[in-house]
Amino acid sequence: MSEHDLAGENIGLHRFAVFTALTTVFLIFVGGLVTSTESGLSVPDWPTTYGWNMFTFPISKWVGGIRYEHGHRLLASGVGFLTVILAFWTWFREKRKWVRWLAVAALGTVIAQGVLGGLTVIFLLPAPISTAHACLAQTFFCLVISIALFTSPAWKRELPSIGESGPGAPRMPVLCALTTVAVYVQLILGALMRHTDAGLAVRTFPFPLIPPFDSEKVAIHFAHRVGALVVATMIVWTFSRIYSHYSHHRLLFRPAMTMLALLVLQIALGAFTVWTAKGVLPTTAHVATGALILGASFLLTLRAFGMVSKRQPAAIYPFREPAWK
Amino acid sequence: MQKRFLIVCSVSLLLALAGCGGNTDTGIPPASTGGAGNAPTGPVAPPATASVAGKIMFEGTPPPPTKIQMAADPYCAKNSKDPVTEDVKVTDGGLENVIVYVSSPVNAAFPTPTQTVEIDQSGCHYAPHAFTIMVGQPLKIKNSDETLHNIHAFAETNPQFNVGQPVKGMVNETKFDKAEMPLPFKCDVHKWMSSFAGVFTHPYHTVSKAGGAYEIKLAPGTYEITAWHEKFPPQKQTIEVKDGGKADLNFTFKAAGPAAD
Numbered sequence: 249m250s251e252h253d254l255a256g257e258n259i260g261l262h263r264f265a266v267f268t269a270l271t272t273v274f275l276i277f278v279g280g281l282v283t284s285t286e287s288g289l290s291v292p293d294w295p296t297t298y299g300w301n302m303f304t305f306p307i308s309k310w311v312g313g314i315r316y317e318h319g320h321r322l323l324a325s326g327v328g329f330l331t332v333i334l335a336f337w338t339w340f341r342e343k344r345k346w347v348r349w350l351a352v353a354a355l356g357t358v359i360a361q362g363v364l365g366g367l368t369v370i371f372l373l374p375a376p377i378s379t380a381h382a383c384l385a386q387t388f389f390c391l392v393i394s395i396a397l398f399t400s401p402a403w404k405r406e407l408p409s410i411g412e413s414g415p416g417a418p419r420m421p422v423l424c425a426l427t428t429v430a431v432y433v434q435l436i437l438g439a440l441m442r443h444t445d446a447g448l449a450v451r452t453f454p455f456p457l458i459p460p461f462d463s464e465k466v467a468i469h470f471a472h473r474v475g476a477l478v479v480a481t482m483i484v485w486t487f488s489r490i491y492s493h494y495s496h497h498r499l500l501f502r503p504a505m506t507m508l509a510l511l512v513l514q515i516a517l518g519a520f521t522v523w524t525a526k527g528v529l530p531t532t533a534h535v536a537t538g539a540l541i542l543g544a545s546f547l548l549t550l551r552a553f554g555m556v557s558k559r560q561p562a563a564i565y566p567f568r569e570p571a572w573k
Numbered sequence: 574m575q576k577r578f579l580i581v582c583s584v585s586l587l588l589a590l591a592g593c594g595g596n597t598d599t600g601i602p603p604a605s606t607g608g609a610g611n612a613p614t615g616p617v618a619p620p621a622t623a624s625v626a627g628k629i630m631f632e633g634t635p636p637p638p639t640k641i642q643m644a645a646d647p648y649c650a651k652n653s654k655d656p657v658t659e660d661v662k663v664t665d666g667g668l669e670n671v672i673v674y675v676s677s678p679v680n681a682a683f684p685t686p687t688q689t690v691e692i693d694q695s696g697c698h699y700a701p702h703a704f705t706i707m708v709g710q711p712l713k714i715k716n717s718d719e720t721l722h723n724i725h726a727f728a729e730t731n732p733q734f735n736v737g738q739p740v741k742g743m744v745n746e747t748k749f750d751k752a753e754m755p756l757p758f759k760c761d762v763h764k765w766m767s768s769f770a771g772v773f774t775h776p777y778h779t780v781s782k783a784g785g786a787y788e789i790k791l792a793p794g795t796y797e798i799t800a801w802h803e804k805f806p807p808q809k810q811t812i813e814v815k816d817g818g819k820a821d822l823n824f825t826f827k828a829a830g831p832a833a834d
Contacts, residue, residue: 285764286761286764287761288761289723289725289735289761290723290761290762291723291737292723292725292735292736292737293737298721298737298739299737299739309720309721309739311645311646311647311648311649311720311721311762312645312646312762312763312764313645313761313762313763313764314721314762315645372725372733372735
């Protein structure tokens with residue numbers, strides 16, 4: 249029995265959850281690549297691939313748009329498999345019941361995500377299903393991040409307390425939560441914009457600041473730009489608060505700093521997406537960076553709430569005897 | 574607790590398997606009525622004893638054909654004889670691939686042709702690039718390439734479909750229930766592949782050939798004729814044709830000039 253296990257810390261499970269989260273980011277990037285290259289329907293059938301079993305589809309036939317769509321399906325299957333392992337591992341090694349159910353929720357989400365992905369192909373990419381597919385991906389990512397965080401040694405025993413609340417209103421954890429909600433809403437708008445083909449409804453950036461509203465697509469596009477402004481304000485506000493009062497708490501400062509750096513990158517990528525008329529790389533990187541901002545914001549929020557609440561030390565998480573022993 | 578977990582896992586697995594039992598049918602959904610869904614009802618059409626013919630002229634310098642990067646599919650890169658875009662094809666001052674059709678109401682019932690219209694995927698291009706067909710007339714879609722294609726019909730009035738043809742020689746057949754103009758086809762595997770169809774309830778339509786020439790045989794009467802091209806705004810003209818007569822009707826498409834200040 250390892251030292252980590254004795255302390256109630258299954259470091260392997262934590263690392264596996266982190267690996268699953270990283271793979272999920274890559275999967276979101278590849279998913280973005282499918283949309284950016286307009287390859288979503290290059291494989292017309294699902295779950296088969298041109299009649300082949302998905303896993304036996306010959307590599308020699310990975311041509312054109314098929315490379316992106318089929319690659320996305322295989323990678324998604326891989327993430328699904330990782331999630332199955334994560335769910336079983338968590339269920340049998342984790343003492344906290346709610347963490348176990350969190351892993352089950354992640355498993356259910358990844359299955360629902362796979363089914364949505366299939367449905368959007370079968371129904372020829374209807375915007376509501378494709379948008380739901382994009383948003384559920386972000387939800388799944390947040391679930392895996394939370395599992396990774398809750399199984400981390402820092403969460404289990406080293407999380408310092410910052411007191412019941414910090415200075416300023418709203419309270420710092422609430423501010424972080426509001427930022428996360430703003431980022432998530434912005435991701436929904438972004439997904440809607442991508443799947444309604446409104447990405448170039450306004451072909452210039454940053455002007456006109458207020459475009460002529462001559463179509464629904466312009467309204468969606470404009471909403472995404474306004475959303476970017478709101479998210480930028482929230483992130484800068486959150487970072488300022490943490491920088492001013494909690495900069496010595498690296499568990500808060502690091503994700504806040506990361507979030508701010510990603511925001512700068514994200515705005516630049518958004519601008520390049522318009523300037524390059526939806527060039528594949530900036531557009532796809534914009535999608536993946538959006539997911540990373542959400543991840544950083546969500547992580548910060550969970551830690552912020554964890555550090556204000558009264559938590560007990562790791563002693564309450566003893567090693568759980570595996571069920572099969 | 575473990576029993577509950579196993580139940581949840583089993584339900585999840587069943588859901589996943591249900592998803593896996595999905596769509597392996599790559600056929601095109603059949604036309605619901607076998608054709609003639611919105612075909613005009615009325616008197617039996619008079620014989621087509623007149624015709625309208627002319628040339629689709631192109632004024633200005635046509636944009637040079639763009640070379641298509643086919644590296645994404647080695648088969649296409651090797652086998653495409655003419656890897657250039659075919660959206661604006663001008664020969665002898667005439668524009669090809671213009672769909673010319675009677676756009677005014679035709680109040681007569683026409684028999685549905687039994688002759689099959691064929692669209693082939695050859696050398697990673699659609700042949701023809703533009704074609705016309707009648708409601709209920711059979712359309713044969715063929716893959717002559719040793720690579721995979723998907724045929725994605727971006728229909729708005731008719732049911733949209735997307736089918737795969739992974740093997741050389743594969744054929745799918747379909748019919749359209751309703752008139753639709755234009756009805757674009759696209760291959761999502763090879764982005765450069767596109768084709769346009771015009772689906773009509775009458776037989777008064779054609780596509781301009783090399784040199785921009787076209788001819789439509791029709792019954793005597795007065796008609797609005799539309800010339801449609803994928804890159805330019807459509808043009809309309811009205812003409813009267815008499816029994817046994819042949820009316821001349823030319824259209825002129827202009828190259829896009831410099832943007833206005």
